[in-house]
Amino acid sequence: MPAARFNPLVKTLAAPPIPEVQAWKREYVGSHGPLIDLSQAVPGYPPHSDMLGWLGEAASSVSMAGYGDIEGEPELRAAYAEWVSEIYTTDINPANIHITSGCNQAFMAAMTAIAGPGDTVLLTNPCYFNHETTLEMSGVKVGYVDCHAQDGFLPRPEAVEAMIRDGVRALAIVTPNNPTGATYPAGLLQVLFELCRKHGIWLVLDETYRDFLPLDAGAPHGLLSNPGWQDNLIGLYSFSKSFCIPGHRVGAVTAGSAVVAQIAKVMDNLQICAPRPPQAALAKAIPALGDWRCANTLEISARASALIEVMGGVQGWDVAALGAYFAFVRHPFTDLSAFEAAQRLARESGVITIPGSFFGNGLERYLRVAFANADVATICQLGKRFTSCSGD
Template structure:
C-alpha cells in the first residue's frame, strides 16, 4: 500500500474522543469528558427542519447559505456585539469546525505558522497540520489565570507567522478575555499584520462578565479588517448533530470564500439551515434555561472540588471546569484518566488533550445532569496534606 501524506501521519490523536469513546464502551460510565448539551431541542426548531423535508426542499443551497439564515446570524452579531456586519459577510458552515477549516484554508500556505492557545482546543493544531502549516502554542499559565500575555505571544512571532487564534470563552478553560486584553491582542495583530481567527463557540454562556468579540476592535475596510469570527449553534442551541454554524469574514472576500466553500463542502444541507433559522429567530427559552443550568452546575461542582481541596479555575464562561488533579495523576494525566475510568467509572478529558501546559489538569463538562456530575466528582481523590 502507498504511504499516506506526511502531514496526515503527523496529526495527533484527539484525546477527548479517545477517553469518551472508551467511556461509551463502558457500561454505566459517567461521561464528563465531552461537551454535549443534554436538553431536548425546542419543538419549533425540530418542526422547521422537518418541514423543509416535507416540502422536499432538498436541493443545493447557495454556497454561503440561505439568505434568511445569513441575515439572522448577522442580526444577532450586530445586536450582541454592536459590530456593523451585513449578511454578505456571513457564511453558513457545517459546524464551527468546518468554519475553522475554511478560514485556515484561506489564510495558511504550507510552512506558515499559526499561533494557537496552549491549553487550547485540539483541532486548532490538527486542522493546521492538515494544511501543512505549523501550529505554535502560546502559553496560558496558571500563575496568570490562564490568560494570554501579549509579550509571550509577541516573542513567538516570526517571519512565517500568519494567523493568531483567539478563543473566548475558552474551551477547555472557561476563561473569558476582557475588553482591555482583547484590544491589546488586536493591536498586536495589527502591528505584525496577522490575521485573527476568533473562536466564539460559547459566546452565549458567560457568568457575570460580558463576552467581548475581537471584531469590536477590527478595522472596517478590506485593508484594515483581519478578523474571521467562528460561531456555532451546537452549543448555544444544542444542535451538535445538525452541524450548523457561521463564519463571519472580513469584507470583499466573496469570490475567494465561494471558491473555498465549493471545494470543501459546496453548501450546507437545507434542513439544518431552516432549523437554525428557527432557533435564531424564535423563542430563546432554550438558551436562557441552558445558561441557568450551566451556572448552577458550575457552582455545585465548585463546591465539591472545594470540599476535596482540589484547585480549579473559576469558570467565567462556557460549560467546563478546569481542575488540577496533579496530586493524583503522577505526571501522566492521560494515563490517569484511563485508570480513573476503569476504576471509578468516570470519564474526564485529560488536560494534555489541549496542550503541554495541561499536564496534571482535567476538563470537567458541566452540561449534563447535575446528579451525574456530582456523583462523578464525588469519586475524585481528595487532595490532602502538602500534595
C-alpha cells in the same frame, strides 16, 4: 510491488481523542453507579420542541433537497447578521456572514483561505486539539503561546508579540476557552486585535461558547466596532451548543466580504454548501428562541456553581479555571501522567474526562471536565467519585 502510501501529514497525526477516551467506558464495572461522561462537549438537554418541528419540516421539503448558496441560506445569513449586530451593538451585514458545516469546518475553511504550507499560525498552549491537527494536516506550522495557571490561562500580550515574526499569518484563540473555560476580557481582546493589526496578521476568534457567558456581562468585546475590523478579524461560531443540534453541523464565519469571497472558494471544494434543512430551521429559531437560550445559559451557570461547590470539598483536586462548558481541573497524582490519571478516574470511579496533555505540553497535572454535559443532580455525585479516586 510497492504498497500505496498515505499522506504523511495525516498519517503522523494522533488518533481522534474522543473515541480514545470513550473506550474507557468498557473498563468501568459500575461500582459507583451509572457512568458519568464529561468528555465531549455536548448539550445536556434536548433541542426545543419547535426546533425539532422546524428541522422536520425543512427536511421533508422538496426545495431543501437541492444545492443551496455556497455562502449559506440567505435567510440564515440575514438572521445571524442581525443577531450578531444585537450582541455587539454594531452593524453587521449578511455579506459579512458565511455559513459552514460546523465550527471545525469554519476554522478549516478560514485557515485555508489565509495560510498555506510553510506559513505559521499561532495558537495558545493549551489549545483546542482540532485546531492544531487542522493546521498540521494542511502543512501549516504551529507556534504556541504559553498560557499559565497563575494568569488564568490567558495569554500575555508581550508573549504573543514575541512570537510574531516573518511567516506568521494569524493568531487563533478560543473564548470562552476550550479546554480551560477561561474567558478573555474585552480589554485583552482589544490589545490582541491591535497587536495583530500592528503586525499585519489575522486575529481568528472562535466564540463557540459565547452564549453561555453571564447574562449581565454585556457584549463580549467591541472588536466589531473598530473601523476597518474587516482587514484583520475573523470570527467563528457554532450553533451546536446554543441550539442543541451538534449532529446537524452548522457553523458560521463573521468577516469582511473579501474574506467571505475567499472562503467561498474553499467551501465550493469542501462541501459546496452546508446542510440546508438545519439552516432553514435556525433562521426561524434565532429570533424565536431567545428566552429559551437565556434559560439554558442560567442552567449552565447553575451547573458551573454546583461543580465549584462540589470540588471545593474534594481534597487534592483543584479547579484551576472554569467557564461556559468547561473546567480545567488539577489532579492530585504526582506520579501519574494526565492520561493515566484520566484513565484511572474512568476505570475506578466511572467519570470520563479528557487528559490535559491532549491539549498541549506541560499539562500533565490537568484534566478537562465538560461539566455542561451533566445536570446539577449528577454533578453533585462527583464529590464521592473524585474522592474515591484520590492520590492517597
